[in-house]
Amino acid sequence: MTYGNVFKQLTQYLCTMNMKHFLSLILVALLPVLSSAQEKTVSTDQLLLPGNRLSLDAAFALTKAARTTAAAMGKQVSIAIVDQSGVLILLSAGDGVGPHNTEAARRKAYTALSTKTSTLTLGRSAKSNPDSENLANLPELLLLGGGVPLWHHDRVVGSIGVAGGGGAENDHLIARSAAQVSTAISIENDQ
Numbered sequence: 001m002t003y004g005n006v007f008k009q010l011t012q013y014l015c016t017m018n019m020k021h022f023l024s025l026i027l028v029a030l031l032p033v034l035s036s037a038q039e040k041t042v043s044t045d046q047l048l049l050p051g052n053r054l055s056l057d058a059a060f061a062l063t064k065a066a067r068t069t070a071a072a073m074g075k076q077v078s079i080a081i082v083d084q085s086g087v088l089i090l091l092s093a094g095d096g097v098g099p100h101n102t103e104a105a106r107r108k109a110y111t112a113l114s115t116k117t118s119t120l121t122l123g124r125s126a127k128s129n130p131d132s133e134n135l136a137n138l139p140e141l142l143l144l145g146g147g148v149p150l151w152h153h154d155r156v157v158g159s160i161g162v163a164g165g166g167g168a169e170n171d172h173l174i175a176r177s178a179a180q181v182s183t184a185i186s187i188e189n190d191q
Contacts, residue, residue: 076164077101120144
């Protein structure tokens, strides 16, 4: 994620956010800068297995990055990482987070992977688009913010789902922050 993208996100959210959410977004935007001196990004070889499959190391790195952002926001969250086939690689429940959030995180990750769209964007478009409205009725899909597809060279290689962060926008920001672990993985299609 480039700083240009971060500032683009800021402007998009300013119109819909209250001050608490705005301050959380600023913190999330500055987190990579503040932590860059402490941690290195993970190499592509550690993140992707042959066939551009997410490795267990990638799942741990993504989870750690998301959990760091959540902690900076004062939140405990559940996090799910799935590979490009929708198979669960890692499921991590935050301390004190309700058990429903664990399943919500998994379903958000699956939804983002299946639709190749963030669940925040998908949920908002489903409300305004009658053609997308029926997606909410599919058994495994969950149209709540917090699911983000992960891309590598124009292909979805997996996704992350976050739940329990105090709302759809917080979950979305925490999930997006996880892509900071490597330049090999992005949260947007490279096209």
